[in-house]
Amino acid sequence: MVRLIYILSLGSFAFIFGGIQSCSSPLKLVQSEGSYITLTTSAEDSTVALLLNPYKDSVQKSMGKVLCSSEEALPKIKGEAETALGNLMSDIVLNEGQKMHKEVQLSVLNLGGIRASLPQGNIRLGDVYSLMPFDNRIVLIRLGKKEIHEMVQYIGNHLGTPFSGMALRCREGNWLGEIQGVSAEASDSILVATSDFLAQGGDKMNFFLKGRIVHDQGKLLRESIVDYLISIDSKGQRLSKALDYRIQPCTTP
C-alpha cells in the first residue's frame, strides 16, 4: 500500500503516501521529507538579540565570576561506566556529607543530574549553574542490608551513575560493592549522601524511599561545587580529575 522512496541527497529523506486518508477537504498529504539544520555561525535576528540583551547583561554580571581554572575540559558523557565529571561531583558530595555526619561512607548521584560540561581554562559561576541548575540539597539517608544490595545492583545496571566511597566489581553477572576493602553488602547499615531529588525516589532509586532520612537540610549541591572550586583556587591549584576505575564493568568472554 505504502511505497517508500529515499532520495539520497544531502541526508534528506522523502516518502510518499500511497494510502488515501478520509477527510472532507480535498487536500491530501502526498509527500513528507525532513532534515536538521545545525545552528553554527550565522546571522542573528536583531529584534530577538535586543530583547535578550538586558537579561544577558544581568546574567553576565552575576554569573561571570571566575571560580578557578581547569587543566582540561570535563565533558558530560553518556554511555561510559565512569566519567571524570561524575567522579568530581560525587567526591564533592561525599566530602560535604562527611562534614555533616562522620559516619557517611558513600555518595550516590544520578547521571541525568549532570546537565552540562565544564570547560578547560576559566570556570565561571555560570558554568556551575549550567552543570547543576537544580536547587537540590544534600540529604543523608541510612540504608539497611536489603537496600544496600538494591543500590549496588542499581549503580552497576545504570552505568555512569556517579558514586564515591565504594569500589564496584562485576562477578558472574552480579555487582559487588567494596567499601575500604570490606563488602558493602556485609554491613547492616550504611549512611549515604545523596540529593533530595533521589531521596524522594527520583530516577527510580526506590531503595532510597525505604531508607531512613537522617539529615535533609544539607547544602545545595551547586553551592558545594562552587565552594570546592573556590577552595582549590585559593590553594593555588587548578582543577584536574582523572578516572580512578572505581567501577569495573563486566567483561564479555
Added chain:
Amino acid sequence: MNRRRFLRTAGIASLGMGLSGRALAYGKELEESEWMKINGLTRLVILHTNDMHSHLEPFSEQDPKYPGQGGMARRAALIQKIRDEGHATLVLDAGDVFQGTPYFNLFKGEPEFRLMSAMGYDVGTLGNHDFDNGIDGLANMLPHANFPLINANYRFEETVLSGLIQPYRIVRRGKLNIGIIGVGVDLQGLVSPALTGKLSYQNPIPIVQDLAHRLRSDYSCQCVILLSHLGYSYKNDQISDLIVAEQTDGIDVIIGGHTHTFLDRPTPVKNKSGQMVLVSQAGWAGLRLGRLDLTFSPKGQVQNFDSSLNEISKKTIGF
C-alpha cells in the same frame, strides 16, 4: 536536500504527465513555486525544537561538545529566512523550555517565553522540567507566552493550570486545517510530587487515538501533528514516540522531545493501519532546528505524484 536538482528532475518527470510541458518547452528550469502551482500543490513547512533548557545564548567557544553552536537570536534569523521562502510555516516546540542555564535560575522562564513569542512560535507542549518551579511557577510564566501550550494526557482540573492548558490546537493555513495534539511523559520519578501537586498523568495512547480521529472527522483537519514530550524510544516498554506511532492511526507527524535524540533524518514508522508516520526530534538546547516539508495535493493527484517521485529517485540514486 538539493532542491534545484529535485525540481529539475521533478519537472522532467512531470513532463511525461503533461503537467509542466509549457515551462520546459521554453527550455527553462522551473522555479519551485511555479512547479508547485502547475501541479496544484500546497506546502507546509514545520520547524521544530525541543528541550531548549534555557539555552538562550550559543554554547561558549570553549564548550568541549558544542563549541559556538545554538542561540535563539540565530534561530530567529534562520526561521525568518525559511519563512521568506513563502510557504505556510508552523513553528513548534516539544517541551522542556525551562531549566539548564542561569537564565532560568535568575528569571524563572520569562526570557525563554518572551523570545519564543517574538520568534513566532505557534504552539508548544509541556516537558517535565517545565514544572521545576512547581505548577505555580509555570502558571506565573504563561502570561509571557503569546502562543498556547497544549497537553492532552495530564489532568489539570484541581490545579492552578485548570483551563489554561488545552489538549489540542487547530491552526489554519490557507485551505489547510492542521490539528496539533500535545502529550507529556509520566512525571513520576522525574518531578518531585511536591512540585506537581494534584496534576495526574494518563496513558496517552487512547487519548491520542480518539483526538486524532475527532480532529479529522469533526474538524476537517487534513493534517494531524502529535507534539510529544514522551521520548523517542526506550530499551524497556515505556511509552515512546515510536510506540505511539505504531499503535495509533490518524497521526501524520510526531514532533518529539525528552530523550535529547539527534537523528540523521526523521524516522518513518508504519502505523496500525499501514500508513506512514514521520517521527522527528531535534537534539536539545536549540543546537538544531528541525525542518519537515509536507506537500499536500488536491484530489486525484496522488498517483501522478507517486510516479513522478519514482522518476526522481531513479535519477537521483540511479537505480
